[in-house]
Amino acid sequence: MSKRAKARQGATGQEVEAFLKTYKAYLLKHELKFTNQRKVIISEFLRAGGHLSAEDLFRIVKKKEPSVGLASVYRTINSLVEAELAVERRFLDRTSVYELHEPGRHHDHLICLRCRKIFEFENDAIEDQQKKVAESLGFTLKDHKLELYGWCQRVNCPNL
Ligand SMILES: [Zn+2]
Numbered sequence: 001m002s003k004r005a006k007a008r009q010g011a012t013g014q015e016v017e018a019f020l021k022t023y024k025a026y027l028l029k030h031e032l033k034f035t036n037q038r039k040v041i042i043s044e045f046l047r048a049g050g051h052l053s054a055e056d057l058f059r060i061v062k063k064k065e066p067s068v069g070l071a072s073v074y075r076t077i078n079s080l081v082e083a084e085l086a087v088e089r090r091f092l093d094r095t096s097v098y099e100l101h102e103p104g105r106h107h108d109h110l111i112c113l114r115c116r117k118i119f120e121f122e123n124d125a126i127e128d129q130q131k132k133v134a135e136s137l138g139f140t141l142k143d144h145k146l147e148l149y150g151w152c153q154r155v156n157c158p159n160l
């Protein structure tokens, strides 16, 4: 059983390659250009790993490419969501954060109420139980999200 409970690291080379292939196909279909700005935004998104807001990404990108505006970051992120390469999530009352869409893979989240850091986990036993509950109610399960809220380390949150 996998027990991943850390923020995701950046994508691997293979993932990046597959990602770019899909994205280029999407751009072509929508008659959009793979501009240098888009390239920088996307490579920083991939490098950073999960759960970034548009503003987070904008701050990172700005250091590399000062000419990139927030609107371009929004547009690029929206295109990634449309191309099903990224998913939008909303935790607590926060603004949307984005993470890579990984087909065939699923994880859930732990959210620290103090520092708001987001952790990921996978737990096969929980997944099985959820399916059983759904089945027992005659429900065909298509998707779910599980969010656990608490303190990331007792009350002494180290991320503050
Ligand atoms: Zn915390």
Ligand SMILES: [Zn+2]
Residues within 6 Å of the ligand: 050, 051, 099, 107, 108, 109, 120
């Ligand atoms: Zn996640």
